[in-house]
Amino acid sequence: MIELRHVKKSFGEKTIIKDVSAVMQGGKCNLIIGSSGSGKTVLMKCLIGLFTPDSGDILYDDRQFITMSDDERKEVRKEIGMLFQGSALFDSLNVERNVMFPLDMFTNDSYKAKRRKVDEVLARVNLEKANKKFPAEISGGMKKRVALARAIVLQPKYLFCDEPNSGLDPQTSMVIDKLIHDITDENKITTVINTHDMNSVMEIGDNIIYMHQGEKEWEGNNKEIIFSKNDKLNTFIFASEFLRDAKDMRMLEVTGKIDNDRNMDELINNPDASPFIDGNKQ
Ligand SMILES: Nc1ncnc2c1ncn2[C@@H]1O[C@H](COP(=O)(O)OP(=O)(O)OP(=O)(O)O)[C@@H](O)[C@H]1O
Ligand SMILES: [Mg+2]
Numbered sequence: 679m680i681e682l683r684h685v686k687k688s689f690g691e692k693t694i695i696k697d698v699s700a701v702m703q704g705g706k707c708n709l710i711i712g713s714s715g716s717g718k719t720v721l722m723k724c725l726i727g728l729f730t731p732d733s734g735d736i737l738y739d740d741r742q743f744i745t746m747s748d749d750e751r752k753e754v755r756k757e758i759g760m761l762f763q764g765s766a767l768f769d770s771l772n773v774e775r776n777v778m779f780p781l782d783m784f785t786n787d788s789y790k791a792k793r794r795k796v797d798e799v800l801a802r803v804n805l806e807k808a809n810k811k812f813p814a815e816i817s818g819g820m821k822k823r824v825a826l827a828r829a830i831v832l833q834p835k836y837l838f839c840d841e842p843n844s845g846l847d848p849q850t851s852m853v854i855d856k857l858i859h860d861i862t863d864e865n866k867i868t869t870v871i872n873t874h875d876m877n878s879v880m881e882i883g884d885n886i887i888y889m890h891q892g893e894k895e896w897e898g899n900n901k902e903i904i905f906s907k908n909d910k911l912n913t914f915i916f917a918s919e920f921l922r923d924a925k926d927m928r929m930l931e932v933t934g935k936i937d938n939d940r941n942m943d944e945l946i947n948n949p950d951a952s953p954f955i956d957g958n959k960q
Contacts, residue, residue, distance in 0.1 A: 680736065682698055707882045717891075719840055726760065756784055763872075779828065780832050838871075884899060
């Protein structure tokens, strides 16, 4: 579990993170969502110590991350895996060497032991035969899987993923999401994911934090988000009229106001007469 208490971060005159408190739950995928520029990456960089917040506390399983000694922080950092936006693989290293990199940095393991761990994690992301390939020779989805293998090779307790689906098609995105979700669940990792992706929100949003202009505007899970009446959140999530209608239909379905296809057809053909339950159709 990671806890944020009243975290604030400014650059010059501009306050980017405005007093954010939240709990990232252990063993779950914690999603930070919000429009471009809302502060997701800055918040994640504060969490992993790339930025120091101006005030507030960050606790890694009750360990005070900001005020702890440099040596203690180094120990926590060893427990962190990071999947960077754009994968950030080393172009001059093959897949195996990319995944081995954290082991080279942080362990004194023999090559044989490191190779065994690399093969294990590559198998976990279904990339058994890619060891000798270079980043330029593999697809975007494969690169993300290599980056994920690298992020988990030190068996992290905390996993951070900044936009893991950017640039991927919806189906490949879902493969990556499922891998992250399953790995989180199997190893009881506290996973934090920055995303814009609605599919991810619905598929793996165990705990969702919606950021709006540097503030935590809403939090809940993927079941609650459907029913939220927060206008800012709904404008962000259900950006198109089509999605807003789909949300309204789903609400009616769940509350039993639509119980068969005939009613659904009526609703589609005569939307003005539809009994939207909170009248918030825009
Ligand atoms: N190092 C920095 N110095 C000054 N301002 C910065 C710095 N990093 C980010 N910002 C500003 O902080 C704000 C939030 O940026 P951030 O990258 O966190 O947004 P984001 O929500 O991750 O957006 P996106 O969805 O596009 O990735 C932006 O206005 C950005 O210009
Ligand atoms: Mg970002």
